Amino acid sequence: MQAFDLDSHSPQGPSEYPPVDHWSIPVGRLAGVQLYLSYSVFIALAVLAVVIATVQNRQGEADLPVIASAAMAFWVTGWCVQLIVYLMFQNGPATRSxxxxIGLIGVEVGHPLSRPICWTAATNLxxxxxxxxGLSMxxxxxLVVHLHGQSLPIGSFQSWxxxxxxxxxxxxxxxxxxxxxxxxxxFQAFCQAYPMPRNLGRGxxxxxxxxxxxxxxxxxxxxLVRRVIQxxxxxxxxxxxSVLVVETAEGIPRWLxxxxxxxxxxxxxxxRDLIAWIRSIEIAKLDQSTVPSLALEGADSDSMDSHRSISKLAHTRPRRNQMAGPLWQMIDTVQMHRKRRRAKAVWKRERSEAEDAARLDEILERVNEQGIESLSPDELALLQRVSESLRKNRPAEDSTGG
Known part of the structure; x- marks a missing residue:
């Protein structure tokens, strides 16, 4: 089924999805996910290379390149921990990304309404x-390996x-x-927990x-969210x-x-990403109540795909409003839910009517040739539905003609 933009009524769908991130470059796909690497990583690597090249020849700094390489390896391992967690949820129908x-501190959370499927509050948590x-563990x-290598008792609080x-x-x-x-x-866990934009702790x-x-x-x-962040x-x-009171003047002042x-x-x-986060959670709550109803009604894969397409379009910016202002000003959760619900109902009704019409001629021809006894229970039910539909439409046509 072709994507349909519920607001612009354009069969081409809304603006480009997902939105282009001009501060990162694609580096490949993993488990069906397109991976991007932020330019901040390359800037940090360049700064680190300059620092190492500057001080490695100083007395007592011969081990600096090895220490820096090991630190980079562990830092990237932290990225992998975060990435594995996201990929674990990738195959879930409600958490697809x-x-x-990948930014300087690991997985970056983009605009919450740019996800193909919005995440619930519980999923984010x-x-x-x-x-x-995982990072903390x-x-x-x-630290346990370090204590073991230094021959210090692992179970001793004093050793830690x-x-x-x-x-x-x-x-x-x-x-x-x-x-x-x-x-x-x-440090990576602390940075991700700190509720700055694009950090895990924000969502x-x-x-x-x-x-x-x-x-x-x-x-x-x-x-409430703004007051807590403040x-x-x-x-x-x-x-x-407090750090300023006890800190010495050596090195970069941590208090600053x-x-x-x-x-x-x-x-x-x-x-404005805060209101987008709130609305994405509300959309996820509505979608969570809509998808099970489709499953209970016996929806097939095509109808589920239709629901995902409509839900996906509801999370993105309509084409006709691209210049009208920020994304959060253009999305109303309740209105979009009603539009999705009406669109699904119209599509299901039209599809059912089209299927019935395609089979009706064949059934009537068989009745003429072999009699009504040759019909299966399913075909008899189809004739009954068509008959009831004609009875319902007839009074409306008679009143219009009068």
Whole structure:
């Protein structure tokens, strides 16, 4: 069945799907998913190469290229953990993703309404929890390996505290490479959990707030999410001030990095992706109640494909409104649900009528030749449906003619 744009009434469908990301390049397909790599990765690699080339000839820095290579390998391993989690859910009918982008800290979450199938709040929370839990467990495993290599008792809290107190996160020595790996996994998990745009924690936070205020209206949910994000930003500022009190003047001041992160998070609380997250969860809730009804009615694969096509079009921007403003201003959840429901009903009715009409001539010809006894129960039911349809339409035609 050809895609049909419910708003523009164009048989060509809506604007390009999925939307083009100009800050990444395609690197191939994996398990049916198109993978993109963000340009930020190449920028970070270039900066790292310059730093290594600058300081590797200094005294005591001979191991820096090896340490950097090992750190990069563990960092990429963290990407793989996140990617595996997403691919585990790829085959699910309610969690399919056509595109995944790998950014500097791992899997990047694009615009929530650009997914072919919007995710429910529970799905967002489960995927994020598994990804962050996997990264945290890898960090713990690397710390255990480090303690074993240093001949320290693994079950001793003092040993863990001593290892974690190693200056420079263990990056100063090749002997502490697994300690550095543990910090890298935990740092990656922290960055993904921090609710900045395109991070896993952003969608998880919105999902948790939507579940918490499930009976509230959209305006209240948006206000609640913004206030929680601003609260996290304030807490980050307080942490930055506490770090400022105890931090020495050596190296890059960590309090300044935390303060900048808090300001960016505060600014992001006004971004329109928050309303898009809320509406994507509401659309997923509506789709979840629509798809089972089709299955109970005995819908075949064609009707399910039709539902996915209509649902997919409902999540994207109509062609005629491309210049009218942001995507979130043009999508009304209730209206789009009603349009999908009407479109499915019209399509099913027209398809049923077309099938009945195609069989009716054959059945009537057999009745003339062999009698009504030659018909099967299914064919008799078809004749009954056609007869009832004619009786229902006849009064309307008589009243029109009068």
């Amino acid at each position: 056509d595109v995944l982008t 489960v995927v994020t929890s598994i990804a962050l839990g 890898f960090g713990v495993a690397c 505290r001593q290892a974690l107190a190693t200056p420079g996160f263990g990056l100063g020595s090749i002997n502490n490479v697994y300690l550095s790996a543990a910090w890298l996994f935990w 998880a936070l919105v999902s948790a707030m939507v579940l918490f205020a499930s009976e509230a209206n959209e305006a209240f949910k948006l206000k 609260l996290i930003a304030i807490v980050t500022v307080l942490v930055a001030l 990095v935390l303060l900048a992160l808090a300001l960016l998070l505060w600014q992001s609380s006004g971004r």
